[in-house]
Amino acid sequence: MKLAVSANGPGLDAQFNERFGRCSWFVFSDNETGEVASFPNPASNSSGGAGTQASQFIVGQGVHAVISGRIGPNAYRALKSAGIDMYCASGNLVSEVLGKYAAGLLEPISEPDGYGGGGGRRHRRGSGL
Amino acid sequence: MALREMDPKTKQLVILSGKGGTGKTCVAAALAHLASISEPPLKAVLADADVDAANLELISKPRRLDCQPFYGGQTAVIEPNLCSGCGLCSAVCRFDAISSNNGAFQVNPFACDGCAACFFQCPENAIKMQAQTAGEWFQSESQFGPLFHAELTPAQENSGKLVTLIKQQARLLAMDESRELVIVDGPPGIGCPVISAASGADYALIVTEPSRSGAADLSRVLKTTAHFGINALVCINKAGLFPPGEIEIETLCREQDIPIAGRIPFDPAVVEGMTQAVPVTVYAPQSPASVAIRAVWSRIRNILWGYS
Amino acid sequence: MIIAVASGKGGTGKTTIATSLARAVSPAQTVFLDCDVEAPNAHLFLEPALSLRQEVSLLIPQVDNKRCTACGKCAEVCQYHAIVLLAGETLVFPELCHGCGSCALNCPENAISEVPDAIGVLESGPTSCGIKFARGVLNVGEPMAVPVIRQLKNWLGAHNQPLTIRDVPPGTSCPVVESLLGADFTILVTEPTPFGLHDLKLAARLVKQLNQSAGVVINRDGIGDNRVEEFCREAGLPVMMRIRFDRRIAEALAQGKTLVETFPEFLPQFRELYSQILELVSGTRKVDSRAQIELNF
Numbered sequence: 001m002k003l004a005v006s007a008n009g010p011g012l013d014a015q016f017n018e019r020f021g022r023c024s025w026f027v028f029s030d031n032e033t034g035e036v037a038s039f040p041n042p043a044s045n046s047s048g049g050a051g052t053q054a055s056q057f058i059v060g061q062g063v064h065a066v067i068s069g070r071i072g073p074n075a076y077r078a079l080k081s082a083g084i085d086m087y088c089a090s091g092n093l094v095s096e097v098l099g100k101y102a103a104g105l106l107e108p109i110s111e112p113d114g115y116g117g118g119g120g121r122r123h124r125r126g127s128g129l
Numbered sequence: 130m131a132l133r134e135m136d137p138k139t140k141q142l143v144i145l146s147g148k149g150g151t152g153k154t155c156v157a158a159a160l161a162h163l164a165s166i167s168e169p170p171l172k173a174v175l176a177d178a179d180v181d182a183a184n185l186e187l188i189s190k191p192r193r194l195d196c197q198p199f200y201g202g203q204t205a206v207i208e209p210n211l212c213s214g215c216g217l218c219s220a221v222c223r224f225d226a227i228s229s230n231n232g233a234f235q236v237n238p239f240a241c242d243g244c245a246a247c248f249f250q251c252p253e254n255a256i257k258m259q260a261q262t263a264g265e266w267f268q269s270e271s272q273f274g275p276l277f278h279a280e281l282t283p284a285q286e287n288s289g290k291l292v293t294l295i296k297q298q299a300r301l302l303a304m305d306e307s308r309e310l311v312i313v314d315g316p317p318g319i320g321c322p323v324i325s326a327a328s329g330a331d332y333a334l335i336v337t338e339p340s341r342s343g344a345a346d347l348s349r350v351l352k353t354t355a356h357f358g359i360n361a362l363v364c365i366n367k368a369g370l371f372p373p374g375e376i377e378i379e380t381l382c383r384e385q386d387i388p389i390a391g392r393i394p395f396d397p398a399v400v401e402g403m404t405q406a407v408p409v410t411v412y413a414p415q416s417p418a419s420v421a422i423r424a425v426w427s428r429i430r431n432i433l434w435g436y437s
Numbered sequence: 438m439i440i441a442v443a444s445g446k447g448g449t450g451k452t453t454i455a456t457s458l459a460r461a462v463s464p465a466q467t468v469f470l471d472c473d474v475e476a477p478n479a480h481l482f483l484e485p486a487l488s489l490r491q492e493v494s495l496l497i498p499q500v501d502n503k504r505c506t507a508c509g510k511c512a513e514v515c516q517y518h519a520i521v522l523l524a525g526e527t528l529v530f531p532e533l534c535h536g537c538g539s540c541a542l543n544c545p546e547n548a549i550s551e552v553p554d555a556i557g558v559l560e561s562g563p564t565s566c567g568i569k570f571a572r573g574v575l576n577v578g579e580p581m582a583v584p585v586i587r588q589l590k591n592w593l594g595a596h597n598q599p600l601t602i603r604d605v606p607p608g609t610s611c612p613v614v615e616s617l618l619g620a621d622f623t624i625l626v627t628e629p630t631p632f633g634l635h636d637l638k639l640a641a642r643l644v645k646q647l648n649q650s651a652g653v654v655i656n657r658d659g660i661g662d663n664r665v666e667e668f669c670r671e672a673g674l675p676v677m678m679r680i681r682f683d684r685r686i687a688e689a690l691a692q693g694k695t696l697v698e699t700f701p702e703f704l705p706q707f708r709e710l711y712s713q714i715l716e717l718v719s720g721t722r723k724v725d726s727r728a729q730i731e732l733n734f
Contacts, residue, residue, distance in 0.1 A: 147476065148476055149446065149607045150446065150447045150448010151448065154632065181608040181609060181610050182445055182446055182447070182608055182609070182635070182636045182639065184446075184632045184635055184636070187632060223536060223537050223538055224537075224587075225587070239614045239618065239647060242535055242537065244516055244535060244537030245514065245516050245539060246514075246537050249514050249539060249542070249543055250542065281609075281610065283609035283610075283614075283639055283646065284609065284610065284613075284614045284646065284647075285610060285611070317447045317607065318476060319475065320579075320582070340693070341481050341692060342478045342481050342693070346476060346478075349476075349577060352577060353577070370687055371688060371691030371692060395687075397660065400630050400660045400661055403630050404630065404661050404662050406631065
C-alpha cells in the first residue's frame with residue numbers, strides 16, 4: 001500500500017513538513033514492497049489552488065493514504081472524494097513519521113484545517129456590510 | 130526548516146484596521162520600539178504584511194540584508210508574426226484584456242487574468258503564457274529587530290501568498306533565535322491578504338478611528354478575526370475627533386466582549402516623528418500619543434504574557 | 438469624461454475629494470461610482486437613496502457526469518486548479534474558480550455548463566442633489582473584487598452622463614487597475630508625509646504604466662514636509678489643489694459630511710480643479726516637458 005508523506009526534501013531522511021499543499025516534496029513509500037520514491041510537489045509555488053493541485057498529483061500516483069499535518073479544506077475535500085485516508089503527524093524526519101504510522105500511533109484527520117491558501121475565492125459567508 | 134512548535138512564550142501580534150489610514154503602521158512601529166526598550170528586554174521580529182503599500186520601513190531605519198524575487202501569476206503574450214487576426218482570443222477573453230490594433234491582436238497585461246483561455250483557443254499557436262515577477266521581498270535589520278518586508282509590483286494580484294511568505298520568514302527567525310514576539314503590521318481591508326496576515330496570530334490589535342463608518346468597519350474586521358478564532362483587542366486612534374463615533378465603537382466592543390487596549394489622542398507629534406523616520410515614542414516620548422501608546426503596550430504585555 | 442480619484446495610501450482623502458468634486462461641479466449631470474467594493478463608504482457622505490440592486494456573479498462550471506468521460510482536459514487547461522480529475526471523477530472547487538470559462542470551452546464532450554455564483558452586489562440610486570450614485574459591495578469572505586468593479590463600471594448607462602467620478606480603492610493592485618482602466622484623468626490624492634510620498638510614487642508609476650493623465654491633490658497640507666511637492670515637480674505631475682490641514686475639517690469628515698457642505702468656501706476650488714482637468718485632458722495646457730522623462734524612484 002502506497003503512502004505519501006509531505007516533506008522538505010527527497011528520501012526517508014528528509015525533514016517532515018506538516019503543510020500538505022505547499023510542502024516542497026512528497027516522499028512515497030510502499031509499506032509492502034519497501035519501495036521509496038520522491039517527487040517535488042508541483043503545487044509548492046502556486047498562488048492559488050495548491051491544495052487541489054497537490055491532491056491531483058497525489059491521486060495520480062496511486063496513493064492510499066497521506067501523512068501530513070495541516071490539510072486545508074480544498075485538499076481535504078479532494079482527497080476525501082478520491083477515497084484517500086489522511087493522517088496527522090508530527091516529527092522531525094520522514095522515516096520517524098512513517099514509523100509512527102506503522103505503529104498505529106497516528107490520528108486520522110477527520111476535518112480540514114482552517115482555510116485554503118491565497119489566490120482563490122473564499123467560502124461565502126453572507127453579504128457584505 | 131525543522132518542524133518545531135513555536136515556543137509557547139513566543140507570541141504573535143497582528144495589527145489590523147479595516148479601513149486604511151487609521152494609523153496601524155505608526156502604532157506597530159511604536160509598539161516595536163517599546164518592546165525593544167522594555168524591562169525585562171523583549172526581542173521581537175517585525176513583518177510588514179501590507180505588501181501593497183509597505184510603509185513600516187519608513188520609520189524603522191532598516192538596513193537591507195537580503196532581497197529575493199517573488200513570482201506571481203502569468204500573462205498571455207501574442208506573437209504578432211504568428212497572429213492571423215482571427216480574433217478568437219478576444220472572443221473568449223472574459224477579462225476585456227484582448228483588443229485589436231490594425232488587425233493584429235494584443236493583450237493588455239494589466240487586464241489579463243492569466244487564465245490561458247486564449248492560449249488554448251488560438252489556432253496559430255501564437256500565444257504564450259509568461260510568468261510574472263510580481264515583486265520582491267527583503268530581510269532587513271531595523272532599529273527594533275529583524276524586519277521582513279516586501280514590495281508588490283503595481284498592478285499585481287495581491288493574493289496573500291506574498292504575505293504568507295513574509296510571515297513565515299518572520300516566524301522561522303523568531304523560532305531560530307528564540308525571539309519572544311512577532312509583530313505583524315497588517316494590510317487594510319478584510320480580504321485575502323488580511324486573512325493571510327492574521328492567521329496564526331495570538332492576538333489581533335485592531336486600530337480604529339472614530340468616524341461615522343468606524344463602527345461598521347470595525348464590525349467587519351471583528352467578523353473576520355472571530356471566524357479565524359483570533360482574539361481581538363481594539364485601540365482607538367485619533368481619539369477626540371468625533372465622540373459619537375467613539376461611543377459607537379465602545380458599545381460594539383462591550384457587546385462583543387472585546388477589550389479596549391487604549392485611546393490614542395490625535396497628536397501632531399506622530400507625523401513629525403514620521404518625517405524624521407522614527408515612531409512617535411522615539412521622537413517625543415512624553416507627547417500625548419506616546420503616553421497613550423505606552424499604556425496600550427502595557428495592556429498588551431499583560432494580556433499576552435500575563436504580567437504588567 | 439471619466440475622472441478617477443485614487444491614491445497609493447489609504448486614508449489620504451480620496452472619498453473626501455471625490456464626493457466634493459461631485460457636489461461642486463454639476464451634480465445633476467454626474468455619475469458617482471464607489472469602486473472601493475471591499476470597504477465602500479462614499480454613501481455615508483452622499484446619502485443616496487439606493488433603490489436598484491443587482492447581484493454580481495461569476496460563471497462557475499457545472500459538470501454533467503453522464504457526459505463526462507474523465508478525459509481530464511478541463512483539469513489540464515484550468516490555471517487555478519479549480520477543476521480537477523480525481524479517481525475518475527471531475528470535481529469543481531467554486532472557491533478557486535475565476536470564471537474564465539476555459540474548461541467549458543475545451544471540454545470535448547460538451548459536458549460542462551456554467552452557472553452563476555454570487556460574489557457581490559451592485560446598488561444605485563440618486564442623491565438629494567441629483568447625483569446618480571452607484572456602488573459595488575463585495576461579499577464578506579470573497580477576495581476577488583475585480584469582477585464586481587468591472588460590472589459596476591458597465592452598469593446602468595454609466596456612459597450617459599457628461600461626467601463620471603470613480604472613487605478608487607487604495608493601493609495599486611488589481612482592483613485599483615480595474616477602477617482606473619478607461620478613465621480620462623486620474624486625481625492622485627496624497628498627504629505631505631513620508632508614507633504619503635512613498636505610496637504616491639507607487640500610484641504615479643502605475644498611472645504612467647497605464648498611460649493615463651494624472652494630477653495631484655495634496656490633502657492635509659502643512660502637517661509634514663515638502664518632499665511630496667518636490668517629487669511632483671521632478672515627475673512633472675501638476676499639483677492642482679492643496680487643502681490645508683484643519684482639525685475642523687477632520688472633525689466634519691468624521692461626522693460624514695462632505696467637505697463642500699460644511700465649508701462652502703471650497704466650492705470654487707473644486708470647480709477650478711475640474712477646469713484644470715478639462716484643460717489637461719483636452720490638451721489646451723501644455724504638459725510640463727519634464728513629464729517626458731522616465732519617472733525614476
